[in-house]
Amino acid sequence: MREAVSHLPDYTCRVTLERSSRRNPRAQFELADRIRLEVAYTGGQELYSWPGDDRFEAGIEDLLPGHGMVSNGSYALHMRNLFVRDVASFSAPRDERCEDRPCVRLEFEIPAARSGYSVSAGDAAATVPLTGSTWFDPGSLDILRLEVRVDRTPRSVRIAATRETTIYTHARIGEIDTVLPASSELVLHDRNGLEAMNRSTFDHYRRYSGSATVFYDAAAPPPPRSLPPNPHRPQKT
Template sequence: MGRLARCASLWAAAAVLGAQAPDGPDALLERIQRKMAQNLNRLPDYVCLQTVERSRRQSPAGSYQPLDTLRVEVGLVGNRELYSWPDSSGFEDKELAEMIGRGVVGTGHFALLAKHVFLSRVAEFTWKGEDLLNGRAAVRFDYQVPRNLSSYRIRVPPNEAVVGFHGSVWVAPDTLDLVRLEVRSNEIPEPLGMAEAVSIMDYARAPIGNSDFLLPQASELRLVTLSGEENRNRGEFTGCRQYRSESSLSFDEPSAQTGKPPGAPTLPPGSEIELSLDQEIDPEAAALGDSVRAVLARPLRQGQQVIAPEGAAVLGRVVRVEKQVLPFPHYIVALQFHTLDLGASQSRFLATMEDAGPAPGLIRQKKRLDPTFTRRRSARMDILVNEQQPGQGVIHWDARQQRIRRGLKMRWRVDPGR
């Protein structure tokens, strides 16, 4: 029955192709490229929420182990892919990798790779015939872009290189809409330490403004190292909307104190801020980019003057979530607070956490050295030392305690010169 259904689907695709492409694959390809160009050229500036699940496996035979989840706003604005945190008032004036700070990230999935393949006219296409994709009839073309015509760049700091790439496109035979774009590169310069890079983007129509457009719905990035380790990012795009001219296209730094509205206080560099977490944080479910709220645990003073009362809201975000299994299961959660919200005014700042707690589950510092061997126990050395990152607060949390509780006390210091 499955074979009969597959044959029927392929026959349906062939029938549509016969009606649409009397001049053969070349004419079909021309129509596909023309339709894709119309879609890409008509796209207004728009923004989506991108959620990415990052995982890793040590070899092709192993299973992927989850690392963390990332949530960012991604926008196509003026033919540029721009990124911001979901709670930010403007796009970051920095690369996504610099913004995230650690782990594998990929860009170009939003629009730029599709524009490179379909608009640059440097890809050489080869007809591959009818195919099935996720159980639906599709037509497939393979393509290749040589290195000398490519602008596809792979960066593994401190090295980067422009690489050639190849792949496939799958198109719905009835509408000629792009369904999937696959991009592969396996001729990567050795200094990058990568054997292969694979990006897959799935497309569907979605409303933007008063019209509908072909937009990426999901993406997957796989990077395979020369040693066989494989990193995988699986993402989805949701909540897509038009980026209107009245939107704020500012490039905000968390440390910026310029442009404050009248009455907004300036947090003196070096001043101490005592905060109380105003919500629970579940490290198992938290994602990079999630909003976090705290309140001032005591008034903030400049000299004898109170510039912010106890209970004033302080806004921030999660910037790191890692689960560790040694020396025992625990989470590393990093927070970044950036805005003092007084209701009528807001002040931006950058601060570094100096201490937290006490609280059940908070690991402040642990050192254990026990070199004794017995028949039942091997020698063990546990070392867990809290780290301090400028502009962040790094919390080590015992996984057995699950949630970081509301009310956690934290002591921060405003960074000098901020």
């Protein structure tokens, strides 16, 4: 796994992001907006742009300031944190079933001092520890699923907990076959009773050539409608 993540080529993909929220845990999530972005993974960083733009921004929070919950990490950075940086401690593997196939599950923990992962709401922010699970194919050792959780945050931050689940698929980047995200779901709970959910799907993977200009058949989406104020931002640092 370390070898595969270390040698990922620079590449881009399209991400379709749906953002929803609710205040009653028994109610349905209400869709606030649906956004289509272009994401690049280059030099170990995630960069973002609107389809058709001629440059990428340093982070999704630069592209969507003040509009609901935003996050990064699911594209590739969580993978580097786990399998390249040697900051996680893992449990012993155990056999499980992943839908209709066998799989191997590992639990992991990353302390706050080494996670490089922060959460923020309004003017308050904190670096937090991560826990989670990862599931692999027992034959190829390809990653199938990754769940990353924030279970403990300081009381000074309004965010109480987050859970991000990413499903992986095979993709071809130029001449390289690799495993990359197909979809992800991030759920956030805050101390005021708000529950926010981001659902993302990833497609159109291709090698990044240094140009951000990409056009799709569908028109670019309108500016996003705001979610509740004081956006929550789980993010890598």
